[in-house]
Amino acid sequence: MAHKQEVSRAVIQRLPRYHRYLYELRLEGVQRISSQELAERMGLTASQIRQDFNSFGGFGQQGYGYNVQKLLEELSTILGLHGDRTAVLIGVGNLGRALLNNFNFKASGFQLLCSFDIRPELTGQTIGGYTVRNVQELPAFVAHHRPDIAVLTLPRAQVTTLAHELVRQGIRGLWNFTGEDLHLEGLDVPVENVHLSDSLMTLCHLVTQNARRLAGSPS
């Protein structure tokens, strides 16, 4: 399938969600789904879904729906999930540990190679099945093993300097949990800044809206 060149960021950010829903559908044994049914499940419109999929060349036949398995494979290819990309994690605090112990990197397209921390007492430990190395070894490790991305779970204060060093050393993407908004677009290195506060503020808004509606409605 030929992919059109420029796909908007908004569409790209919906792809993992499509992947997630289709993965669940396959687990449920569903073989075929219409854009209408998928839209209802996902809280989107059918025309939105058709438009998104068309931007990648389209996967469905009019009036016949989508083959779940095939669509899932296409999405995996577009997302690059079978690309054997590699990652290192930097900063083995609570969040680092949570990811090392519980997060399925493989399912998101990455093999995690190891983790790094500045504290000597952690060096050589195994957490979540991954060796902790001292951060002093990081440059040599990156030069030798060429990991694609770094997962940044270290304190915010150190992250901007480190990010630029990593990019100089050849890192090709950053998954950034530090709260600092990293922008390396000029360097052509994509960054995913995770802002958990955005999600909690959204919830605050929705809860507040409900409370206001209840307060304003006749009892």
Add this chain to the structure above:
Amino acid sequence: MAHKQEVSRAVIQRLPRYHRYLYELRLEGVQRISSQELAERMGLTASQIRQDFNSFGGFGQQGYGYNVQKLLEELSTILGLHGDRTAVLIGVGNLGRALLNNFNFKASGFQLLCSFDIRPELTGQTIGGYTVRNVQELPAFVAHHRPDIAVLTLPRAQVTTLAHELVRQGIRGLWNFTGEDLHLEGLDVPVENVHLSDSLMTLCHLVTQNARRLAGSPS
């Protein structure tokens, strides 16, 4: 300011991001910003920004830009950040600990009251300044203190049953980290499902796209 009744979910989800950028601008001492400048910073279009703000009644004057401080206050009000909402956290594993130790709940509109865990050895400990209670005390605590939301950092297997119990007990929102997609819309209880894998898959796509482009370009 009168808010229009129905604002789309997409707009609502952009509000925390506006809030975050305006907060940074205020820290930098910027007092006024045009929709064009804000758009460039945020990677949006100026017309998108004007449209979003108009859906709440509009905050700017044509050709004059936005007052950063005033816009930030309006956004805080809309988001309900000053509403003294309360939260409890359930599940003091690595992720729970990471949030208890490092996450600024207050900045997202919530006072965290305490945490709960099933393991008796944690009962009575203080983590991140918050008391850990035994999960057996949860129903009585919810009945007495009426927290607005629950932060779900417990294992996935237990979450659907617990979520419904919490809603019966009066919880008005869920911040769900378990990976299970909770849908309680019929109950009018908003849920923010945090899917970290969506963000990592997006990064996988962007890194893969860059690699494909480099591979395809003349050397």
